[in-house]
Amino acid sequence: MSVLGHYSYWITVILMVAGLYIVIARGNLIKKLIGLSIFQTSVYLLYIAPGKLIGGTAPIVADGFKLYSNPLPHVLILTAIVVGVATLALGLAIVVRIREAYGAIEEDEILAADRDRGAGA
Amino acid sequence: MTLAHLPALEVVVPLLAAPLAVLLRRSSLAWAIATAACAFSFAVALLLASEVSAHGPISYHLGSWPPPWGIEYRVDALSAFVLVLVSGIGTLTALYAWRSIAAELPRDQIYLYYALHCLCVAGLLGMTITGDAFNLFVFMEIASLSSYVLIALGRDRRALVAAYQYLILGTIGATFYVIGVGLLYLSTGTLNMDDLAARLPQAASPRAVLAALAFITVGVSLKLALFPLHLWLPNAYAYAPSAVTAFLAATATKVSVYVLLRFYFGIFGLELVAESLPMREILLVLSLVAIVTASLVALWQADLKRLFAYSSVAQIGYITLGISMASRDGLTAAVVHLFNHGVTKGALFLLVGGIALRAGSAGLECARGLGRTMPLTSLGIVIAGLSLIGVPGTAGFVSKWYLVLGAIEAGRWWLVAFVVATSLIAVAYVWRFVEAAYLSAPGGRTPEPGETPATMLVPAWILVAACVGFGLQTSWTVGGAQRAAALLLGGAP
Known part of the structure; x- marks a missing residue:
């Protein structure tokens, strides 16, 4: 059954859309970053899953093994994971600074704080 | 021997300068390292550009692994042009930062600025x-992550929120890009750009390729701030x-435009972009809307930095307008405007930084009477403003000229009228500065009266001179852009 046979793609798509939805729909800065992280993680799956051949082994030449999985997506995604972790760390660091400066991590409270100050000045 | 490795050194030197600046810690040493690294990259970029125009494209195999297996660095007419812009602006803003950043950051954080500046330059190059x-993608993230931090260095607490918003949107953009590349890899099994271009026509599923085109277009458009993705x-x-604004405005969005050009014409090919999806029509409409709305919004801004930021969104509209024509003149206009607008906006933001330093903010009310108190700064803004409008004799005119030629060639006379009419809106917003600087009495007391310091004024005026120079002597910019346009159109299958 091809719909079920492509289940890894379905999971990828669900994660992708869910992550993007959280980024857009949530006003909490931390929750937005969690959504962003889920969104990025879905891409890891998009790359990794098609690289695996059922019954394939690691690409090491040896007798009796004819079917190899593609190692390149793993290498690419290792890089992408590093990038994702760096982005998340930087995002969280900026949220800490925002919390220090505004005393809030809700988007509407922060915007309101700037509006009030703008009106007062 | 070392000459053969110049393409690698172009990127590696600023990349290594960044940790070096962190290790040295002393702000003056960090400044020296950053400036030297950027100047080295600029010299290499000029050398590569002359090499390319004399002997054709250079292909450098990283670690001697031949493409498509290894990573290839490729310098051709288009990338050489962008390399010169990025490294040149990088050098000038590093020089400028000496005084500007010292005034804006605490002493013990200054070395971090220079490290990030080098990282950002390395990423963009x-x-x-x-x-x-x-x-x-990896370089895009190096450039983006460092630019998020650079923006967050701003003194105003709103800089933090701006950096956060840019981080969210920038990461979504980069992730869209990487999804697109992933789909291309699944369809073709290669990541090398030339190899991709050769293999795409035989791709098993044209639908996956179209999805990749859509993802990459949206992702890169977020990065280049195409309307309506410009909100960050x-x-x-x-x-x-100020130094960060000038550097990012002059280079970051321009490099993204370059990526879009590469993918549209170098990889997907005009046929696929123009015929399978209405990309050119979408780009045309978005460019027109960007030019009109962003110019009008710029008219109502009370802050010079915001005014010129909205004007940037409008000017990017002119570049994408040239891309949407997909003709020789249209692409020439896009590439030459990419360069000219980079120079013009760089000059404007550097000079506005001088006002922000002396007056404490870049509000339009701070510009009152500046014609008398800061004559060189105001004159520079006026000249660069003329280039922004596209007055003959300035760089901006050259790009608009080719845009109009492209429109005439396509038989779209209404587009000619549109380009001229929207330039008038630019006249209006530049006039707001002229009115404040020359026709108003000086406003309240400024904390530090006087002209912009020389170390900031000189880099800014080099760019102002370039605005006029490239307006009068067009052979290098237009020649380079024409070769790039020929390359892009010839490269299309």
């Missing part, structure tokens, strides 16, 4: 020079330190 689609830009430019 890497995006330009690489011939590998995934390597481009005005706040980021307004609250970042």
